[in-house]
Amino acid sequence: MSxxxxxxxxxxxxxxxxxxxxxxxxxxxxxxxxxxxRGEKPRAVIDRSIGPVWEANHVWLIFVLVVLxxxxxxxxxxxxxxxxxxxxxxxxxxxxxxSSFALRHALLNTRDRRAFGALFGVSSLLVPYCLGAxxxxxxxxxxxxxxxxxxxxxxxxxxxxxxxGLLAVCAVAFLAATYLVWDARRISDDAMVEYFRxxxxxxxxxxxxxxxxxxxxxxxxxxxxxxxxxxxxxxxVILSAxxxxxxxWLLTRAQHRGARLAAVGAVASTILAWGVAQWDxxxxxxxxxxxxxxxxxxxxxxxxxxxxAIVLVFPAFGLLYFLDQRGLLPDEGMPESSxxxxxx
Amino acid sequence: xxSTLDIIASVDPVPWARSQMxxxxxxxxxxxPLGVSWAAMALIANYRGIRKNDADAMLLAQRWSKYMAVTFxxxxxxxTMLSFQFGLLWPNFMxxxxxxxGIPFAFEGLFFFTEAIFVAIYIYGWRRLKPWAxxxxxxxxxxxxxxxxxxxxxxxxxxxSPEGFTLDAAGNVVEVDPWGVIFNDAMPLMSLHMxxxxxxxxxxxxxSVYAVGMLRGRRDRYHRLGLIIPFTVAAIAMPFQMGAGDSxxxxxxxxxxxxxAAIELVAETSSDVPETILGRLNADGTVSGGIPIPGxxxxxxxxxxxxxxxxxxxxSFPPDEIxxxxxxxxxxxxxxxxxxxxxxxxLVALWWGGTWLLRxxxxxxxxxxxVASSLGVVxxxxxxxxxIVSEVGRxxxxxxxxxxxxxxxxxxxxxxxxxxGFVGVYMALAAATLYVLRRMSRRFRTExxxxxxxxxxxxxxxxxxxxxNEETPVGAP
Numbered sequence: 001m002s003x004x005x006x007x008x009x010x011x012x013x014x015x016x017x018x019x020x021x022x023x024x025x026x027x028x029x030x031x032x033x034x035x036x037x038r039g040e041k042p043r044a045v046i047d048r049s050i051g052p053v054w055e056a057n058h059v060w061l062i063f064v065l066v067v068l069x070x071x072x073x074x075x076x077x078x079x080x081x082x083x084x085x086x087x088x089x090x091x092x093x094x095x096x097x098x099s100s101f102a103l104r105h106a107l108l109n110t111r112d113r114r115a116f117g118a119l120f121g122v123s124s125l126l127v128p129y130c131l132g133a134x135x136x137x138x139x140x141x142x143x144x145x146x147x148x149x150x151x152x153x154x155x156x157x158x159x160x161x162x163x164x165g166l167l168a169v170c171a172v173a174f175l176a177a178t179y180l181v182w183d184a185r186r187i188s189d190d191a192m193v194e195y196f197r198x199x200x201x202x203x204x205x206x207x208x209x210x211x212x213x214x215x216x217x218x219x220x221x222x223x224x225x226x227x228x229x230x231x232x233x234x235x236x237v238i239l240s241a242x243x244x245x246x247x248x249w250l251l252t253r254a255q256h257r258g259a260r261l262a263a264v265g266a267v268a269s270t271i272l273a274w275g276v277a278q279w280d281x282x283x284x285x286x287x288x289x290x291x292x293x294x295x296x297x298x299x300x301x302x303x304x305x306x307x308x309a310i311v312l313v314f315p316a317f318g319l320l321y322f323l324d325q326r327g328l329l330p331d332e333g334m335p336e337s338s339x340x341x342x343x344x
Numbered sequence: 345x346x347s348t349l350d351i352i353a354s355v356d357p358v359p360w361a362r363s364q365m366x367x368x369x370x371x372x373x374x375x376x377p378l379g380v381s382w383a384a385m386a387l388i389a390n391y392r393g394i395r396k397n398d399a400d401a402m403l404l405a406q407r408w409s410k411y412m413a414v415t416f417x418x419x420x421x422x423x424t425m426l427s428f429q430f431g432l433l434w435p436n437f438m439x440x441x442x443x444x445x446g447i448p449f450a451f452e453g454l455f456f457f458t459e460a461i462f463v464a465i466y467i468y469g470w471r472r473l474k475p476w477a478x479x480x481x482x483x484x485x486x487x488x489x490x491x492x493x494x495x496x497x498x499x500x501x502x503x504x505s506p507e508g509f510t511l512d513a514a515g516n517v518v519e520v521d522p523w524g525v526i527f528n529d530a531m532p533l534m535s536l537h538m539x540x541x542x543x544x545x546x547x548x549x550x551x552s553v554y555a556v557g558m559l560r561g562r563r564d565r566y567h568r569l570g571l572i573i574p575f576t577v578a579a580i581a582m583p584f585q586m587g588a589g590d591s592x593x594x595x596x597x598x599x600x601x602x603x604x605a606a607i608e609l610v611a612e613t614s615s616d617v618p619e620t621i622l623g624r625l626n627a628d629g630t631v632s633g634g635i636p637i638p639g640x641x642x643x644x645x646x647x648x649x650x651x652x653x654x655x656x657x658x659x660s661f662p663p664d665e666i667x668x669x670x671x672x673x674x675x676x677x678x679x680x681x682x683x684x685x686x687x688x689x690x691l692v693a694l695w696w697g698g699t700w701l702l703r704x705x706x707x708x709x710x711x712x713x714x715v716a717s718s719l720g721v722v723x724x725x726x727x728x729x730x731x732i733v734s735e736v737g738r739x740x741x742x743x744x745x746x747x748x749x750x751x752x753x754x755x756x757x758x759x760x761x762x763x764x765g766f767v768g769v770y771m772a773l774a775a776a777t778l779y780v781l782r783r784m785s786r787r788f789r790t791e792x793x794x795x796x797x798x799x800x801x802x803x804x805x806x807x808x809x810x811x812x813n814e815e816t817p818v819g820a821p
Contacts, residue, residue: 051468052464052465052468053464055416055417055420055460055463055464056457056460056461056464058420058424058460059420059453059456059457059460061424062423062424062427062453062456063453063457065427065428065431066427066446066449066450066452066453067450069430069431069438069442069446070442070443070446070447070449070450071443071446073438073439073440073441073442073443073446074439076431076435076438076439076442077431077435077436077438077439077442078435079431080431080432080435080438080754081435081754081755081756084432084754084756084758085758087428087431087432088428088432088762088765090428091424091425091428091429091432092765092769094421094424094425094428095421095422095424095425095769095773096421096769097421098417098418098420098421098424099417099418099421099773099776099777101417102413102414102417102418103414103417103776103777103780105413106410106413106414106780106783106784107780107783108783108787112783116776147435147436147439149755149756152756152758294442294443294517294520295443295517295518295519295520296519297519297520297521297522298443298444298446298447298520298522300522301447301450301520301522301525302446302447302450304522305450305451305453305454306450308451308454309453309454309457312454312458313454313457313458313461316457316458316461316462316484317457317461319461319465320461320464320465323465323469323473324468327472328469328472328473329464329465329468329469329472330468330471330472
């Protein structure tokens with residue numbers, strides 16, 4: 001039963017990474033798009049690309065938190081106590097990212113848009129780094145079991161955390177850029193296709209370098225995870241590397257749809273590698289999944305909720321992406337001078 | 345340096361954690377009604393727009409959906425903060441009760457997910473979806489909004505009425521009955537009370553904006569519809585709310601006597617208890633000031649036995665198991681505010697209904713518009729007061745009679761820093777949200793918002809034009 005809960009948790013984490021993560025990555029590219037004039041076109045693509053979907057993507061995070069605290073309450077308490085500082089930063093970042101994007105979208109004048117845009121970009125950088133650093137602290141055994149606090153600073157400021165934080169930033173930037181290539185192609189803007197293609201390749205290479213270098217760090221700083229990555233998790237490590245290389249290759253061959261899928265595969269298998277390598281610990285090496293799990297009644301309830309989500313939410317989520325990809329969700333409301341609705 | 349750190353390390357986190365939770369919830373609860381009920385009101389306008397080919401109604405629905413995009417996003421962000429804070433502020437509560445308390449949230453996540461998806465489709469689908477198809481993409485928002493708030497209130501109700509689990513000798517949860525948790529004893533009435541509140545506050549809040557516009561002379565059909573639709577929704581909910589509130593109070597009387605004693609300021613157990621309006625409890629347990637209405641509290645608690653109904657007084661509970669004197673005074677004052685403002689809104693709803701029955705039209709007087717324009721703020725204050733009654737009246741318990749707030753809190757001494765951070769950020773966020781909503785409203789009125797897809801786009805002529813309008817009073821879309 002506890003294994004089911006762990007699988008649900010990891011599905012939610014992967015969902016958040018490939019959907020929500022890409023929105024943070026888009027924020028990264030928004031931040032680095034340059035001044036008002038130079039950044040106008042890329043920001044237009046970004047705004048259009050994540051506008052209709054970011055809010056639904058964001059709910060994955062809530063789902064991760066709820067599953068974690070409901071199915072693994074002791075570990076949740078330990079993580080929250082130890083990671084008070086980075087989690088507070090994540091909370092502020094999530095708050096500012098969402099609201100500043102929505103507020104920017106609703107505004108017209110440059111000065112206000114620039115202010116909200118900067119907040120959107122900076123918080124989009126802060127959140128994935130901190131989430132990565134928290135994961136780094138967990139996998140390197142810095143969060144003690146038993147609902148008690150570990151070291152409030154070393155818990156998230158340590159070699160593994162730095163590697164994981166950087167990897168998270170590179171991964172979401174990589175993912176976002178491959179999505180944005182596709183979105184730029186959809187509105188047939190060749191200059192923007194090229195713009196994001198170059199960035200996707202750059203971020204992909206950066207992610208690969210951080211991941212390889214990171215392995216060396218893990219060997220000394222997170223032995224249990226390192227051993228797991230080279231045994232149980234090896235197949236996913238290789239899969240992730242292959243997907244990453246395939247993405248780069250497909251990008252250079254202008255196979256944008258394939259590149260996007262391969263990028264998703266690379267990120268998802270990285271997270272699977274982490275999960276499998278850390279098995280069967282929830283908090284390496286102090287709390288196992290089985291020992292940390294809630295009672296079976298609770299896990300049943302969460303499984304039922306997840307089942308309902310598969311029946312209800314997934315088709316709706318699919319509909320949203322289908323309509324969005326078909327270009328049927330062009331903008332909020334409609335220009336009021338437009339006669340489009342008059343023919344009704 | 346060390347001394348500074350020592351000072352930081354010696355700060356008691358409990359009052360700060362309590363303040364941070366209270367503050368962030370108090371802000372979030374203002375956005376909740378808009379998230380729950382605005383879609384329903386927009387759909388009423390949308391339906392009318394399609395069915396009767398009513399251009400004004402259609403325009404209202406479109407603009408409301410644009411405002412909703414902003415308030416929903418801010419509401420989602422502030423709501424997410426609460427999931428973080430459960431852990432950051434109350435880790436011991438979550439460690440002990442997370443597997444029970446979390447169950448309603450698993451379902452809330454489901455509803456919220458669906459809601460966020462259809463909100464996105466509805467607000468982005470105006471231009472390219474077919475009218476009726478588009479209308480139907482809005483309908484799930486109404487149901488998931490209601491179900492989502494029922495799920496959250498179910499978790500809150502569980503804190504008042506903890507059920508659905510088995511403890512071992514050491515007090516740890518060993519088995520959980522999810523059904524019993526979700527459908528706990530307090531859940532039906534508390535959820536009903538909150539959902540009705542969401543429709544009342546959402547309705548009066550939206551209507552009040554158009555009432556201000558009408559007071560400023562914009563008495564066209566568009567503004568009248570903008571007032572009539574939400575006001576009618578709120579006015580219809582109002583009598584049901586009086587009934588739901590009355591039943592809930594009787595539930596509190598039956599199951600949480602200490603909260604009831606605080607509400608009614610009952611110092612000593614007795615029958616023929618007066619309903620004391622205002623007044624305060626003193627540290628020595630006596631009540632001073634206030635206007636007592638003889639026997640009313642007893643009579644209302646159980647009309648069957650009337651004035652002879654015995655009400656348990658504060659003196660019948662161990663002092664460390666009931667709210668402090670200050671908390672009791674807060675609860676009682678909040679109660680008076682809720683009842684006072686609630687009754688006022690009920691009277692205005694009667695005024696509205698009566699005028700429709702007699703004249704087939706809304707009240708036309710300036711006095712009515714003045715009242716209607718204040719009801720947005722009044723209804724928010726009323727809801728906040730009701731929430732204070734429920735939450736402060738539960739003190740010192742976080743899980744009624746099982747765990748105190750003190751035991752639940754984090755040991756992290758840095759909470760005062762995040763508290764200051766949250767207050768600062770929320771203030772800025774509130775100001776920015778109001779600023780953006782007003783800018784949108786001004787832009788809608790200057791009617792030149794054809795193209796705003798480009799973030800960071802060059803300043804457009806519309807901005808220059810609206811610049812000259814800065815002096816004209818705004819306040820209505």
